[in-house]
Amino acid sequence: MTERRPRKDAARNRAAVFAAADALFAECQSPQSVTMADIAAAAGVGKATLFRAFGDRTGLIRALYEARLEPIRNAVEEGPPPLGPGTPPPVRVPALLDAVLCFKLDNRHLALALEGTGADSPYRTEHYERWHTLLRELLEQIPGPADADFTAHALLAATRADLVAYLADERGAPRDELRDRLASFTATVLGTGARQ
Amino acid sequence: MTERRPRKDAARNRAAVFAAADALFAECQSPQSVTMADIAAAAGVGKATLFRAFGDRTGLIRALYEARLEPIRNAVEEGPPPLGPGTPPPVRVPALLDAVLCFKLDNRHLALALEGTGADSPYRTEHYERWHTLLRELLEQIPGPADADFTAHALLAATRADLVAYLADERGAPRDELRDRLASFTATVLGTGARQ
DNA sequence: ATCAAAGCGGACCGCCGGTCCGCATTGTAT
DNA sequence: ATACAATGCGGACCGGCGGTCCGCTTTGAT
Known part of the structure; x- marks a missing residue:
């Protein structure tokens, strides 16, 4: 069972594609307006190379998203x-949601592009499953809201990329204000928040 | 200022298109797989008629969505x-969220199709603005969570069509269970919920 | 009955995701 | 160094979809 190592140019091209796609999605307004041909051209690569390496458009965006997500995933897991x-748990839950929020803020172009594919519901992805399961398990260890499963979904829904992007871009909410507001909401849900 | 009445056949065709589109979106799995040509054929109408009446694909779906939404909108407003x-307010807020949830459940094919256009963020639509403003104003009259604006966003996020569809279809949650869970979460956020 | 105008619809266009096949690059065995 | 598979590359190509155009039909007012 010999795992064949990829050729040098293949690895180089893969990296170039990642960089080009990230830049294009970051600077373009609508993710829809970035075409596969654009990415290939910007990476100095043929279109077929994109599809061979990532399968299809969704696969490319997903791979890029997962790559950017990995540091946070590591920080959470170990x-x-x-x-x-x-x-x-009462400390970790807010920390986790804050981390998710910051990630969505920093990478909203990617998150929006990923949802914009329309191909698959964001809830059927593997990484959503991971976040949800972890959050649910933590909530079950906190005396507070009874329905940990739905509460986990609802809390994650408050960090949806398009909501975050709307508040940050359309409504001009600064980063730290958003973090405070999410933290405050989380505290309310957990029953640890101040009531007026 | 004489408002020109539409011709009879125009009105008939408009109704036929609505019916055909609704049926197609309801029976097809992915909204993406319903093409404009499909809708035109099912309605017994030329493709150009669709575009003349609704501008583009997004316009057609939006018109259909708004039409189905109108009864609920009326019930809320008068x-x-x-x-x-x-x-x-402490009674009206849960009632409102329950109504939204039920609408999203009954019309998830439309809601998913609307978001699936990818054209515009669901947060920049006029009807989201309406729901959010009303909910925020009600929350401001309830002694409870301080940040009425964000709380309103978060509560509405818990009724997002794709989340609802995922819980109902993928996880097989029955309608009344979902309503209970959302009601319970709402109570928690409002501070009127039972704590375990 | 007449006739303009409002409306209709199928042929047509441009664009984009995705595929194919002849050619260049790589790494290896001599 | 050299020859040679095999792995990967890339531009031409395809099918299909959203959207448009223009000659024809329907409508309803005179």
């Missing part, structure tokens, strides 16, 4: 508190 | 309690 394991 | 005005 990093230090307050994000990593071993943190008390 | 109907009897608990949905209509004159209801105490």
Whole structure:
């Protein structure tokens, strides 16, 4: 069972495609307006190379998204508190949601592009499953809202990329204000928030 | 200022298109797989008629969505309690969210088709603005969560069509269970919920 | 009955995601 | 160094969809 290593040019092209796609999605307004031919041209690569490496448009965007997501995923799975394991749930839940929010803010072009494919519901992806399961398990360890499963869905829904992008771009909410508002909402849901 | 009445055949065709589109979106799995030519054929109408009447694909879906939404909108704006005005906010807020949820459940094919256009963020639509403003104003009259604006966004996010469709179809949650879970979450956020 | 104008519809266009096949690059075995 | 598979490359090509155009039909007012 010999795992064949990819050729040098293949690896180089893959990296070039990632860089080009990231840049194009970042600077263009609507993700729809970035075509596969655009990405190929910007990466200095033939169109077929894109499809061979990633299958289809959705595959390319997904691969890029997952690559950018990996650091956060690592920090959550094996990093230090307050994000990593071993943190008390009432602390870890807000930390986790804050991390998700920041990621969505920093990578909204990618998140919007990913949902914009229209191909698959964002809820059937593997990474959503991961976030939801972790959050649900943490919520179950906190005396508070009874329905941990739905609460986890609802909290994650408050960090949806298009909502975040709307508040940040259309309504001009600064980053830290959004973080505060989400933290405050989370506290309310957990029952640890101040009531007026 | 004489408002020109549309011709008889124009009105008939418009109705036929609505019916055909509704049926097609309801029976097809992915809204993407319903093409404009399909709708035109099913309605017994030329393709150009669709575009003349509705501008483009998004316009057609939006018109259909708004038409189906109108009864609920009416019930909220001038109907009897608990949905209509004159209801105490702590009662009206859950009623409103329940109505939204039921609408999204009954018309998820349309809601998904509308978002699937990818053209415009669901947050820049006029009807979202309406729901959000009303909900925010009601929340401001309830002693509870401080940030009425964000809370309104978060509560509406919990009724997003793709989340609802995922829970109902993929996870097989029955209608009344979903309504209960959303009601319970709403109660938690409002501070009127039972804590375990 | 007449006739303009409003409306209709199928042929047509441009664009985009995705595929194909002849050619260049790579790594290896001699 | 050299020859040679095999792996990968890329531009030409295809099918299909959203959207437009123009000659024809329907409508309803005179």
